[in-house]
Amino acid sequence: MTVISGVSSDKTKIVKFNKMMRKDSDSPSWKANISDNPLVEAFPESIDIHPGLQSSPIAPAQVQSTLSDLTFRKRTRRTVTYINVPYCETRCLYCLFYIKPYRNKEESKAYADTLIKELQLWADKPIQQNEPVHAVYFGGGTPTALEAADIERVIKAVRQYLPLANDCEITYEGRLSGFDAEKMEAAVQGGANRFSLGVQTFDTKVRQAVGRRSTKEQLVSQLSRLTRFNQAAVVIDLIYGFPFQTMGTWKEDLAISRELNLDGVDCYQLRVFERSPLFKYIANGKLPAGPNHELRALMFAEAVQSMREAGWSRLSISHWAANTRERNFYNYYAKTRSDCLAYGPGAGGNIDGYAYMMDRTPDTWKKAIEEGIKPVSMMLEPAPHWQLCRAVAEQLELNFLDPSRLAAEFTPQLLYVFEPLVENWTKAGLLSPIGSRYELTVAGQFWQGRMNQHLLNQIKSLL
């Protein structure tokens, strides 16, 4: 048996722990197949469960008093802010975040007015005021659905009411359809310094099959216009796994992205959730299923290779930067031990390990804010070991695992609980030792979500 590199171990404890685990199963689910093709075969194909340890919900009657107590805490961690804009012009078939169709200018104005009031609610509270905010993300929904004047107003309000760090990243997310020159100008005037656009794929047939409207030509023209502002980073999301997508269309998506004057690209794998309309379309035969597991794995590897050849930098498992303007602050910090202040209907936040979700219904959110109440519909107690779980996620997000560093920061027992996994995953070609830590191979990067889940399951044994 090898020992996690760089650290001596007590052999008796390791043997005892491993015997204990073998008692549960001779083939535990964390065990990866040893094969020549770990990218495709390391684990059985199945949808990853969102990794995390179970936390207890706070009784609805206690939510407002708990929230009130939290507002008097001084933040001690790096902080991000998430602002949810709940409107979309149309619903994309694969989406679970859809809340409400966008109808008219009055709706946009009412949303902006209420959001500004919500930002004012905690304006004098330590939780909002005392320490800097490092990244703000307007997501949704479709923030670009708002009218130009309201886009400018809400971004300016964020700058007025939140203590933004001098280098704060302010991302405005949206769809290119309907994001005209006036709205782009308004977002820049407001102070956005990063645009994140959900392109998903440039292929017109694939896009329109899943409910996106713009054609490839329209997207390219809109993106070129946005990059010409040259005042903010422009990043796009690409997704692999849609019906009708092939390796050919995926390679073309990557090639177009590299040729546009973008600052960053995210590449995500599509998850078809049972609650999504796309699941029903495929089940009823209205649309074919997307690429199979093997092809999706190869598409991921193609993205890694394509960006490497183009000289783009890897900022996380799924994100690449073309230059140093792109920093990817929000996406990274939101997965780490940071606090997240949340505003707007349906937004999710996290303060000192307490996770909370804002009321999803725009009308009830608005009514509560007008009465001076922050409408939180659900709040969870900090999960046991939540900081350790986030620390594991932080490492994996940056393409490495360093059990020694985690053990030094949290508990030496981690060396014992992680060791069999690290040993097996190294043999299986998912991890590659470098000094005292392990880098994720391309196969390991593809299976990162599954590995995270197994590591967190091991942490449960410490409870």
Ligand code: SF4
């Ligand atoms: S625009 Fe975004 S939030 Fe709206 S339906 Fe499409 S994927 Fe979902």
